[in-house]
Amino acid sequence: MRVVGWRLGYRSGWGRRGSSKIEMGKGKKKFLLKTEPSEWSWEDQAANGGISKWDGVKNKQAQKYLKSMSLNDLCFFYHSGSKARRIVGVVSVVREWYSDGDGGAVDVKAIGEMRRPVDLKEMKHFNDFALLRQPRLSVVPVPDHIWDNICALGDGYHGDAL
Template identity: 75%
Template sequence: MGKEKQYWLLKTEPGEWSWEDQAANEGITKWDGVKNKQAQKYLKSMSLDDLCFFYHSGAKARRIVGVVTVVREWYSEGEGGDGAVDVKAVGEMRRPVDLKEMKGEEGLKGFALFRQPRLSVVPVSEDVWLKVCDLGGGFEGDGVVVEDDESGDEGDDD
C-alpha cells in the first residue's frame, strides 16, 4: 500500500542542538544545515512518519538519547540546493545508548554509524533499530508499557 517505514540516525552536537532543545516548543524543528552530499541524499530519502534516532555527538557524550519522527519531507531553502526536513520529538530513550556500548554489540557490526562516522545523517536497518531500542529499553511513546512502581508501596526488586 504505502512505502515501508524507514529508520535513520540524526547527529547533533548537544551544545548546538540538544534533546532538551528538541523536546521544547512542542518538539518540532527544522533539521537543516546538512552540507555533506551523501547526508543530504539521505535527508531527501526520508518520508513522513519515518523514525530517527536523535544522537548526541561530540567529545563528552556520544549516545542515542531520543527518537524523532519526520513530519515534513525534504524542502528547499533557497539557492544552493540546501534544504531541510522537519522532525518532531516522539520520546526520550528510557536509557541512553552509548556509542561504546553499541560498538560492543555483536548484532550491530554493520551499523552505518560505524562505517560512516562523520556523516550527520545515516540510515538504520530495521534489525539495528530494534537492537538499539532493546539496548535502551525502548523510548517514551513507543507503545510499550513499562512496569513502574510509582506508588512506593512495594519494595525494590533491584
C-alpha cells in the same frame, strides 16, 4: 520489555533481521540524526511542541539520506561530540525534504526520550551500521534489526507503547 528471538553473540549484530518482536516503527524507514548537544540538544528539540527544522547538512551523502525520508519515518536523536556520544531520543519526520536556501531540510518532531541513553560503545558490535562505517556523516540509515536492538538496549523510548 518484549524481546523474543533475540540472541546475544549473533555475529552480524545481536539477532537476525526481523527476529525481534519489538515492532516500533514497523514499515517505516529509520535513520540516525547527529547533533552536538551544545548546538541543538534533546532538550531543545523537545521544547515548544518538539517540532524543528533539521537543516545545515552539507555532505552530499547525508543530504541524499535526508531527501529519502518520508512522512512518519523515525530517527534516532544522537548527541555527538567529545562528552556525550549516545542516542538520547526518537523523532519522526513531519515534513519531507524541502529547499530552504541553505541546502534543504526536513522537519522532525520529538516522539520520546530513550528510557536509557545508548552509548556509542554499546553499539560497536553492529558491524553493518553506517554510524560506525561512516562516522563523519550527520545522517545515516538504520537497518530494522539494528533499530530493534538499540531500542532493546535502551529499554525503548517514551511513546513506543511498550
